[in-house]
Amino acid sequence: MSTVNGGISFWYAQEGTPPPREPLPGDTTADVCVVGGGYTGLWTAYYLKKAVPFLNIVVLEGKFCGYGASGRNGGWLYNGIAGRDRYARAHGHEAAVRLQQAMNDTVTEVVRTAADENIDADIHQGGVLEVAYTPAQLARLKAFHSVEVAFGERDRELYGARETADRVRVTGAVGSSWTPHGARIHPVKLVTGLAAAVEALGVTIHEATPVTEIKPKHAITPYGTVRAPYVLRCTEGFTPTIKGHKRTWLPMNSSMIATEPLPPEIWDEIGWAGRETLGDMAHAYMYAQRTADDRIALGGRGIPYRYGSRTDNDGRTQAATIDALREILVRFFPRLAGVPIAHAWSGVLGVPRDWCATVTLDRSTGLGWAGGYVGSGVATANLAARTLRDLIQQDSGQSGPTDLTTLPWVGHKVRRWEPEPLRWLGVHTLYAAYRTADHREASTHTPTTDPIATLADRISGRH
Ligand SMILES: Cc1cc2nc3c(=O)[nH]c(=O)nc-3n(C[C@H](O)[C@H](O)[C@H](O)COP(=O)(O)OP(=O)(O)OC[C@H]3O[C@@H](n4cnc5c(N)ncnc54)[C@H](O)[C@@H]3O)c2cc1C
Secondary structure, X not given: OXXXXXXXXXXXXXXXXXXXOOOOOOOEEOOEEEEOOOHHXXXXXXXXXXXXXXXXXXXXXXXXXXXXXXXXXXXXXXXXXXXXXXXXXXXXXXXXXXHHHHHHHHHHHHHHHHHHOOOOOOOXXXXXEEEEOOHHHHHHHHHHHHHHHHOOOOOOEEEEHHHHHHHEOOOOOOEXXXXXXXXXXXXXXXXXXXXXXXXXXXXXXXXXXXXXXXXXXXXXXXXXXXXXXXXXXXXXXXXXXXXXXXXXXXXXXXXXXXXXXXXXXXXHHHEOOOOOEEEEOOXXXXXXXXXXXXXXXXXXXXXXXXXXXXXXXXXXXXHHHHHHHHHHHHHHOHHHOOOOXXXXXXXXXXXXXXXXXXXXXXXXXXXXXXXXXXXXXXXXXXXXXXXXXXXXXHHOOOOOOOOOOOOOOEXXXXXXXXXXXXXXXXXXXXXXXXXXXXXXXHHHOOOOOOHHHHHHHHHHOOO
């Protein structure tokens, strides 16, 4: 059986793409114009419209809602946020604890709101299990676990090899850390359900409408301009396609594979009855979920970045990446050596120069943006959206500062990425270093992180 490659994602192949919405018919006005119909843009429209029902909100989506990472991700709805440790250093531990608490609450918020809106997104709140299978990974796992507990996660648990195997039998796993603040989702069911909910509230969504330029109070498209006091850029990995934003966030690729549904006898061997989302402590880490129909969907980095910030070819990924992901799958579960891979695909995430997610409303121009989530945007997009709602309400005099507008990631500024070829060289060197470090840690059984990885982290600005 041959593997389907691309077609946006397995999730779309399973669900089918919804009927297209009309493009922007011409010039128009709105109170708020949201650019991008992924989780960030749609949640923002959702919360704004709920808070102020008379607002005229227009969403402009270049392709169709969920075309980006929101329709392609690994379905980890979890409490990680890119940049928390850096925010702790800049704003103090307490501020970062508040950010972490807000992320923990965000997982609950998404699960609750999906239920309220009758969005059936195969949500299963089994938490997140991250495993270690080399001595160096185990040392990192323990350090990671302590840090998370110090940021307020007192309900996180550290497991040895036997307790890990009681949950999921990953070959050679020597330990794991589990947090209850995570759920498995079906990404496309969430994004299409959310788009429908937003529309039902009275928000206008135009698809096949790429915004070429954003200026204060203007979103410019080939079909007309939307004039609005607030224009919100929610375009994550595709941000370089907008005029003037080539070096704002780097579009980083992530690729995935999904197996055919696995029979009960294989699940008896693997375990995974709790359907936790599953990850590891490698530098070039993997992430996986057990789907509602009993497949394994597993992702990792693949070719990390394409020259000149090129973003997409409808989700196709390289044959070498499919082989590499299959290797990880079999390394985790050798019994799966012969199972067919039904689908492979890829997508882009947005990576800021300092690897810190952010949400901002520039009060002098009415321009806002949220993103730079790196690999942790499924939940973070929801927190960003509620924060944009509060920032707009504050700006328009309807409320004062809130618990969300005072979080340390609000209004964060970061420098732009280097021009090419430095950008390409930098990212490729970084991931080559991570792969080398993973290989050396596995082959030498050293109990410490390989210095190549530490150096790569420092040089890249990642830690
Ligand atoms: C393969 C993969 C796996 C991932 N796995 C996970 C995971 O398991 N857990 C997790 O937390 N995060 C994960 N992520 C990241 C997460 O999916 C994203 O952070 C999140 O979906 C970002 O949502 P968004 O709405 O900001 O961006 P996107 O979902 O990328 O949406 C941006 C939208 O804007 C549109 N757009 C772009 N430019 C324009 C323009 N000029 N005009 C109009 N519209 C435009 C795009 O078509 C797109 O629909 C993964 C990402 C990928 C690629």
